[in-house]
Amino acid sequence: MRIKPKSPREALQPEPAPAPPQRSRHVRNPLVILINMVITLAVFGLAALGAALYFGKQKFEEAGPLQQEATVVISSGAGLSGITDRLAGKGVINDSMFDEWVFNLGIRFYKNATRLKAGEYAFAPGVSMQEIMTDLVEGKAVTHSVTIPEGWTTAQIIERVREHPILVGEITEVPVEGALLPETYTFARGTSRQEVLDQMKSAQEKLLSEIWERRTEGLPVGSPEELVVLASIVEKETALADERPRVAGVFVNRLNKNMRLQSDPTILYGLYGGEAWLKDRSAIKQSELKAENKYNTYQIDGLPPGPIGNPGRAAMEAVANPSRTQDLFFVADGTGGHIFAETYEQHQENVRKWRRIERERREAEKNQEAKPTTSN
Incomplete structure (x- = not known):
């Protein structure tokens, strides 16, 4: 077939663009559209979750708002939400929904929600949420002490134990004379007076048994x-x-x-x-x-x-x-x-x-x- 030569005017005209290919029937399928949307949302969701974890971890580990040392008493059975409220009320963590959310989530992320111990805790200025968690899990509570001088009678010991401002409860069983070991005993807030006396009695029994075994014939x-x-x-x-x-x-x-x-x-x-x-x-x-x-x-x-x-x-x-x-x-x-x-x-x-x-x-x-x- 003989091709007709173009005129100079026709030769200067651009060639028409090819028509776009016809859209595939698979692309127009609603199921494919749904899958594409799900994948896109998942990618954005993972990216958002990663960013939240990154910034949450930074928040969990950074210095907290506490300006001066504070003592916080965590009561037994307080629960994670109660502990969080107590810490926020004392200014150990910020009293904001975001910070409380980060603290709660961080505790649960490390699987420590049921491992937090009651007690009296002293927190240093700038303590981080992670350090707070560590103290509560390890039970690094403030300890108090009572010192019993050697030779004191049981009546003298009972009087000192009763007068101690941190010990709680009544003495239900008064030990016999000579049954207690004079020492310095440490305890956490909430310890009862009877528990301390029982500790003194147990220490005396153990020590006396050891000394008796190595006595001179x-x-x-x-x-x-x-x-x-x-x-x-x-x-x-x-x-x-x-x-x-x-x-x-x-x-x-x-x-x-x-x-x-x-x-x-x-x-x-x-x-x-x-x-x-x-x-x-x-x-x-x-x-x-x-x-x-x-x-x-x-x-x-x-x-x-x-x-x-x-x-x-x-x-x-x-x-x-x-x-x-x-x-x-x-x-x-x-x-x-x-x-x-x-x-x-x-x-x-x-x-x-x-x-x-x-x-x-x-x-x-x-x-x-x-x-x-x-x-x-």
């Missing part, structure tokens, strides 16, 4: 309970740790020789019980010394019927492993300690020295009181 104490009785007397006789084994040695020597212990503190306990040291007392009176009571070791042979206080570890260790000396007597030396003697004659000389020291002190006190006061 041949001691004149036939049971752990008798060891506690003698240790309570040692505790009342000296406050110096390095003297306890020697004081224990004196009493062990006296028991082995069937000599009476002649310990002044036993007189007071026999007359006044555990309340003997709730008030300051002066020297024992002659009437008290002669008064009949079953604890008076000037009147009875051997050990009294029970402890006169709650001895500490050192006193019980001293009785279980006393110093090996021939000492049978001791008296105060005027410096807070004691001077020991093997014979009664030596002891009498030591007593005379002590009485001379006492006289000199009384005279010095009288002279001090008699000095005239000058006014400016």
Whole structure:
């Protein structure tokens, strides 16, 4: 076929664009449109979720709004929403829906919603939500303490425990004398008074069992309970740790020789019980010394019927492993300690020295009181 040549005008005209291809019937299918829309929404949704997780994680880990240290008490059974409200109310986290949502979601993301512990918590300025979660999960609560001095009677211990402002509840069971271990005990807010006393009793039972097992053979104490009785007397006789084994040695020597212990503190306990040291007392009176009571070791042979206080570890260790000396007597030396003697004659000389020291002190006190006061 012969092609007709174009005229110069026709040659300058652009060729017409080809017609668009006819749309496929599959593209126009409603199901395909729906699938495409679902995929698009899923992509946007995943992108939005990723962005939310990224910014949420940053918010969860960044420094919080707290400006100064705050203490927050989380009660038992508060639940995650209650804990969140409590933290927001104290300013530990921002009191906004977004921040509370981030905190709740973060706790659930780490699967800790049921692991948060009750207690009293101290939060530092700028604490992050993640640090708050860690403290609540690990139970890093504020701890309080009560200190029981060695040798205190159960009455003295009960009084201190009752007066403690953080402990709660009433004491339902008063332990017997000598059943508690003097120590410093720590506890969290909400702990009951009875729980602390039970802890002291358990600690004493455990320690006494250990000490009894490693005691020196041949001691004149036939049971752990008798060891506690003698240790309570040692505790009342000296406050110096390095003297306890020697004081224990004196009493062990006296028991082995069937000599009476002649310990002044036993007189007071026999007359006044555990309340003997709730008030300051002066020297024992002659009437008290002669008064009949079953604890008076000037009147009875051997050990009294029970402890006169709650001895500490050192006193019980001293009785279980006393110093090996021939000492049978001791008296105060005027410096807070004691001077020991093997014979009664030596002891009498030591007593005379002590009485001379006492006289000199009384005279010095009288002279001090008699000095005239000058006014400016």
